[in-house]
Amino acid sequence: MPKETVEQYIGNVTDTVSSFWHGLSITLSYLLRRPITTQYPDRTELPVRDTLPPRYRGFLEVDASICTGCQACERACPIGCIQINLEKDAANPKLRVVTQFDIDEAKCMFCGLCVEPCPTGAIQHTREFEASQRSVRNLTFRWADPENPFPVYKVVKGAEYFPRAPLGSILRARLEAKRWDAPGPEFLPPDPNAAAPKKAGPGAKAAAAKPAPAKVAEAKPAEAVQAAAQTAAPAEATAAPVAPAAPAAAQPDGGAAAAPTPPNPGDGQPA
Amino acid sequence: MEKLILRRVDHAGEEMLLNFGPQHPSTHGVINFLVDTDGEVMKKAIPDIGYLHRALEKIGESTGYPGFMPYTDRIDYVAAMFANEGYAIAVERLLKVEVPPRAQWLRAIACELCRIASHLVSTGTMASDIGATTPLVHALRERETVNDLIEALCGARLTYNYLRIGGVAFDLPEGWRDRVLKFLDHFDTMLVEWDRLITFNTIYIRRLANVAVIGKEQAIDYGLVGPNLRGSGMDWDVRRDVPYGAYPNFKFEVPIGRGKYGTVGDAFDRYYVRVLEMMESSKIVRQALESLPEGEIVAKVPRKVKPEAGEAFSRVESARGEMAYYVVSDGTEKAYRVRARTGSFTAMGIIEDISPGLMVADLVALIASIDVVAPEIDR
Numbered sequence A: 001m002p003k004e005t006v007e008q009y010i011g012n013v014t015d016t017v018s019s020f021w022h023g024l025s026i027t028l029s030y031l032l033r034r035p036i037t038t039q040y041p042d043r044t045e046l047p048v049r050d051t052l053p054p055r056y057r058g059f060l061e062v063d064a065s066i067c068t069g070c071q072a073c074e075r076a077c078p079i080g081c082i083q084i085n086l087e088k089d090a091a092n093p094k095l096r097v098v099t100q101f102d103i104d105e106a107k108c109m110f111c112g113l114c115v116e117p118c119p120t121g122a123i124q125h126t127r128e129f130e131a132s133q134r135s136v137r138n139l140t141f142r143w144a145d146p147e148n149p150f151p152v153y154k155v156v157k158g159a160e161y162f163p164r165a166p167l168g169s170i171l172r173a174r175l176e177a178k179r180w181d182a183p184g185p186e187f188l189p190p191d192p193n194a195a196a197p198k199k200a201g202p203g204a205k206a207a208a209a210k211p212a213p214a215k216v217a218e219a220k221p222a223e224a225v226q227a228a229a230q231t232a233a234p235a236e237a238t239a240a241p242v243a244p245a246a247p248a249a250a251q252p253d254g255g256a257a258a259a260p261t262p263p264n265p266g267d268g269q270p271a
Numbered sequence B: 001m002e003k004l005i006l007r008r009v010d011h012a013g014e015e016m017l018l019n020f021g022p023q024h025p026s027t028h029g030v031i032n033f034l035v036d037t038d039g040e041v042m043k044k045a046i047p048d049i050g051y052l053h054r055a056l057e058k059i060g061e062s063t064g065y066p067g068f069m070p071y072t073d074r075i076d077y078v079a080a081m082f083a084n085e086g087y088a089i090a091v092e093r094l095l096k097v098e099v100p101p102r103a104q105w106l107r108a109i110a111c112e113l114c115r116i117a118s119h120l121v122s123t124g125t126m127a128s129d130i131g132a133t134t135p136l137v138h139a140l141r142e143r144e145t146v147n148d149l150i151e152a153l154c155g156a157r158l159t160y161n162y163l164r165i166g167g168v169a170f171d172l173p174e175g176w177r178d179r180v181l182k183f184l185d186h187f188d189t190m191l192v193e194w195d196r197l198i199t200f201n202t203i204y205i206r207r208l209a210n211v212a213v214i215g216k217e218q219a220i221d222y223g224l225v226g227p228n229l230r231g232s233g234m235d236w237d238v239r240r241d242v243p244y245g246a247y248p249n250f251k252f253e254v255p256i257g258r259g260k261y262g263t264v265g266d267a268f269d270r271y272y273v274r275v276l277e278m279m280e281s282s283k284i285v286r287q288a289l290e291s292l293p294e295g296e297i298v299a300k301v302p303r304k305v306k307p308e309a310g311e312a313f314s315r316v317e318s319a320r321g322e323m324a325y326y327v328v329s330d331g332t333e334k335a336y337r338v339r340a341r342t343g344s345f346t347a348m349g350i351i352e353d354i355s356p357g358l359m360v361a362d363l364v365a366l367i368a369s370i371d372v373v374a375p376e377i378d379r
């Protein structure tokens, strides 16, 4: 590097100082402008969900009263986080009823692909996004009650309007009804894997594993979270039936607690 | 690399092995650099990648063709629109569908807004890596506005999933055009302010000029793309030279590095190319909004996307350079192979070659100036 002359050196110093003040003057000018940030959530003028654009892709909502049970949304979902089961109504064999309509919002990537093929607009994204739950299982929204299945909606030919409840109202009511730290539900129907640890672990070890599914419901929330975290690793659940007695007994909670999740097509996919 | 780790015990005196990252803010994601240093001067920096590998290309083989679109968002989360676009174009070529002009225009608008957002992050984090924290806040403020606009357009701020095979998902929302134009007016003045704030700051220039120079030949040899390649003085832009979509209808310049304050291809050139590109993007959005044709926004594509057996290749100019998709179909509903070629991956290769002799602090400038995004490297 060539040696700097004294003039160059002083020139550099003045350059630096002047450009330093130049930048700082812009920064200082922002002191006098209105801030553009707001404190979330308690200082926003409106609830944040009301300020979001209508196309916002938040939590999914299903209006069961206009769902035709066509399962187009289930097929469209690339992850497979929608699970729909239909059965014939016992009273009226011509009518089909939806016995299960679960959306695993914990897995959902809010892509909106399930909304597009729906013929009636029963499944829609809402602007709800504040729905964190301590138990990840509470994020599986059950839009059909297995005890009390809803009949499928018959589309009138040429209909252009479907009587949908105001978007977000159903979900809102549900979210408000549920505490954020509510314990996770025990899922129906029982998972076929639930029996697996009993088969694998002989005698006393199996007995240790048996009460586990029931335990989850009353388990401390922290435990429920742990158990739920293990459902996130399907390898754990699927490994249980194959594994010899020792590993199955080593973590009876892990293997068995993971079991009562709904049989989800997503587990089989490399999603 | 193993050798380097083993040699750690042999070091005597000043030499040492430094693990830079993976959880370092200036590594721009989860990347580890094994830095062999002698005091402050590096002997070598070896990037160690793969922390964010999610087998996205493999997932493309198991989801259907439309189902892979939201996954492409995750390839480059800072500029997801381009990944959408590249994949959509490749599948459209497989299906031999023609995209309606309005959809082409909407794609161009969305992509250029996305480029502005991405370059704002890139230039902002570069300034903050160098040590100037204020500009990042200014850049993120502008980016929030762009995100708001894109959110109003497609419903998400980062993982857009806006493009569909054969077109786009949504038309413009009401009043959106005016909002965009208002933002662009503001943005053009903001870029002037940005230049005064940081670009022409003497300290900043001196920190970047003549640092980590990548020559034109070398850049081509290593397969650098996009702003990194243009920063080295190579005049190449896929939008202009291999036109796709609506781009032939727009007039824009392709800024290249000219060695404004040092050598052609130094860190400052790569930075400055990005700043200039934001101006060009703003111009393109204006032109596109002005000449937006009427018509359909999505072509007629069968609900079951089942292309004939064959292969298709597409290339788009992403914010991180040329992004290419290679999709092979075996005549079923699922792709046989989906391959994405991304700019960040090749850019990582050059670090090992450029690093000898640089200061450790200049490594940060080098990483920032080639603007890598970890998920795009690993996919």
Ligand code: SF4
Binding pocket: A060, A076, A077, A078, A079, A080, A081, A082, A103, A107, A108, A109, A110, A111, A112, A113, A114, A115
């Ligand atoms: S938004 Fe996407 S990921 Fe979520 S349920 Fe619908 S299709 Fe599946």
Ligand code: SF4
Binding pocket: A062, A066, A067, A068, A069, A070, A071, A072, A073, A074, A084, A117, A118, A119, A120, A121, A122, A123
């Ligand atoms: S929500 Fe819509 S797409 Fe899904 S089953 Fe019901 S009607 Fe069909």
